[in-house]
Amino acid sequence: MTNKRVLVVGDANVAVELLLEFSEKGYEVDNLLYGGPIATWDQETIDNFAGELENGDLSAYEAVFFASVSERDVQRQLLQALEQVLPESTLLLVSAMSYSATEIASWCANPERVIGFGFVPPIEEIKCLEVCRALQSSEETAQLATEFLAGLEREVIWVRDSAGLVLPRMVSMIINEAVTALSEGVASAADIDTAMKLGTNYPYGPLEWADKIGLDQVYATMRAVYEEQGEDRYRPAPLLRRMVLAGHLGEGTLRGFYEYEGVEE
Amino acid sequence: MSENKLVFDKPVGVIGSGTMGIGIAQVAAQTGYEVILYDINQEVLDKAMSGLRGRLEKVEAKGKLAAGETDKIISRIRTITTLEGFAPAAIVVEAAPEKLELKRSIFQQLEAITAPDTILASNTSSIPITAIAGGIKTAERVVGMHFFNPAALMKLVEVIAGIRTDERAVELTHAFARSLGKTSVSCKDTPGFIVNRVARGFYGEGLRLVQEGVADIETVDKIVRLGGNFRMGPFELMDLIGIDVNLAVSESVYRATYDEQRYRPNPLQERMVQSGDHGRKTGRGFYRYDQ
Numbered sequence: 001m002t003n004k005r006v007l008v009v010g011d012a013n014v015a016v017e018l019l020l021e022f023s024e025k026g027y028e029v030d031n032l033l034y035g036g037p038i039a040t041w042d043q044e045t046i047d048n049f050a051g052e053l054e055n056g057d058l059s060a061y062e063a064v065f066f067a068s069v070s071e072r073d074v075q076r077q078l079l080q081a082l083e084q085v086l087p088e089s090t091l092l093l094v095s096a097m098s099y100s101a102t103e104i105a106s107w108c109a110n111p112e113r114v115i116g117f118g119f120v121p122p123i124e125e126i127k128c129l130e131v132c133r134a135l136q137s138s139e140e141t142a143q144l145a146t147e148f149l150a151g152l153e154r155e156v157i158w159v160r161d162s163a164g165l166v167l168p169r170m171v172s173m174i175i176n177e178a179v180t181a182l183s184e185g186v187a188s189a190a191d192i193d194t195a196m197k198l199g200t201n202y203p204y205g206p207l208e209w210a211d212k213i214g215l216d217q218v219y220a221t222m223r224a225v226y227e228e229q230g231e232d233r234y235r236p237a238p239l240l241r242r243m244v245l246a247g248h249l250g251e252g253t254l255r256g257f258y259e260y261e262g263v264e265e
Numbered sequence: 266m267s268e269n270k271l272v273f274d275k276p277v278g279v280i281g282s283g284t285m286g287i288g289i290a291q292v293a294a295q296t297g298y299e300v301i302l303y304d305i306n307q308e309v310l311d312k313a314m315s316g317l318r319g320r321l322e323k324v325e326a327k328g329k330l331a332a333g334e335t336d337k338i339i340s341r342i343r344t345i346t347t348l349e350g351f352a353p354a355a356i357v358v359e360a361a362p363e364k365l366e367l368k369r370s371i372f373q374q375l376e377a378i379t380a381p382d383t384i385l386a387s388n389t390s391s392i393p394i395t396a397i398a399g400g401i402k403t404a405e406r407v408v409g410m411h412f413f414n415p416a417a418l419m420k421l422v423e424v425i426a427g428i429r430t431d432e433r434a435v436e437l438t439h440a441f442a443r444s445l446g447k448t449s450v451s452c453k454d455t456p457g458f459i460v461n462r463v464a465r466g467f468y469g470e471g472l473r474l475v476q477e478g479v480a481d482i483e484t485v486d487k488i489v490r491l492g493g494n495f496r497m498g499p500f501e502l503m504d505l506i507g508i509d510v511n512l513a514v515s516e517s518v519y520r521a522t523y524d525e526q527r528y529r530p531n532p533l534q535e536r537m538v539q540s541g542d543h544g545r546k547t548g549r550g551f552y553r554y555d556q
Binding site: 125171 | 419423458460463466467470477485493495496529
């Protein structure tokens with residue numbers, strides 16, 4: 001058990017997963033999560049979000065986690081609103097799965113307290129967390145992050161900052177390829193998933209995994225890696241983007257590459 | 266395993282007694298099919314058969330195979346050194362080396378030797394089924410039947426229809442695969458089929474991440490195992506498969522797609538192949554196994 005107090009902020013499925021996991025592990029956790037589809041962020045919802053932050057007292061939190069799959073401009077506004085009310089020494093852990101930690105830190109007034117993190121859902125099945133220092137991060141921040149994350153009882157593995165880090169980038173690439181094959185009519189979604197599980201012992205088929213991660217997260221990671229690397233190999237599959245635009249994000253919306261109980265037509 | 270209903274009462278032919286061929290012969294014989302196994306000379310066949318007997322005897326000694334089952338399985342496999350021996354076969358599965366001209370020549374001969382309704386299947390992983398079938402008149406009975414190594418254990422079979430393959434050949438191949446206790450999936454005749462294509466990113470991104478210095482080899486493998494619940498990381502798996510074999514698959518998919526960037530092979534992998542450190546089989550690869 002721990003008495004550490006943590007706030008989870010953002011609009012990503014991984015933020016919801018973190019929230020549940022912190023609670024499970026005995027952290028005192030609060031959240032400010034935006035539940036609607038990411039495409040619906042507009043100036044009004046951003047202002048409302050900022051207003052809610054201003055009404056809260058953030059001084060008691062040891063760490064704040066920020067995870068968003070939204071575009072750069074939305075993320076920047078949310079973070080700037082957050083930083084206006086967050087004491088400047090509070091540890092700020094940001095998802096490096098949609099932009100690099102360094103880029104996110106570059107939007108911040110106190111970039112030295114920023115650390116990047118990444119993992120691939122479902123969180124209850126994983127045994128490590130990836131973390132990275134932004135180029136601006138201080139040594140002290142890295143130590144604080146290691147201590148803070150110890151309560152999650154998972155190995156904390158430090159890697160170098162890069163959009164998508166190691167596993168989120170790799171898994172997103174595999175999913176992106178599976179989506180491309182699906183859209184080309186190479187095989188059905190079920191056959192692609194079966195083939196990858198039985199032919200190479202993958203823990204999940206790539207398309208059912210995408211439904212668990214959230215297609216918005218997979219798309220955000222591909223977009224970020226594509227932008228950072230500037231290479232055609234990272235181009236997000238058009239079908240992936242269209243499904244995100246349609247709001248077919250996976251298990252969370254009851255509809256992705258598969259349909260789930262409760263879908264209304 | 267042998268409780269599955271047989272879909273053919275005539276023999277099953279297998280061409281090639283290498284790793285894949287002998288594995289396919291084994292699983293068919295174990296299911297209860299009469300198997301005809303071809304290779305270019307008797308010496309190669311005898312060696313493959315004695316290897317199979319040795320492996321089966323070990324399994325039998327452990328009690329995982331009923332007493333006397335080894336003899337029964339071996340007795341169901343007849344070896345031949347001329348393709349004419351395939352005349353009575355209901356299906357022939359070709360597992361010869363991955364050379365298009367060789368495969369086309371084999372299929373042309375099979376077309377003349379076998380009955381018109383015999384299914385002609387190829388276990389190729391890198392040559393289009395359409396290219397193999399392009400050399401013969403009855404292309405509608407040519408189909409891809411891609412097993413995974415080791416064929417006796419891996420549950421998956423990819424069934425690939427070439428441009429002219431008909432529904433009957435596809436359906437019978439699925440039924441045959443299921444009778445062997447396999448799970449079969451349908452796939453179009455595209456480079457790498459499903460598995461060898463979708464898996465490219467696993468190796469390719471592993472190599473890129475190391476190349477870019479995001480993490481070292483050991484760290485990438487560890488994150489993939491602990492964070493992703495994969496049984497092995499990409500470098501451990503390349504060492505197991507053979508770094509040379511893995512590079513050959515990457516090169517084949519890359520060329521077959523006219524240099525699609527997603528499949529571009531990595532120079533780091535080529536350096537390993539050039540060094541002679543091909544993985545476990547040479548004692549050294551991304552890791553050392555010789556100490």
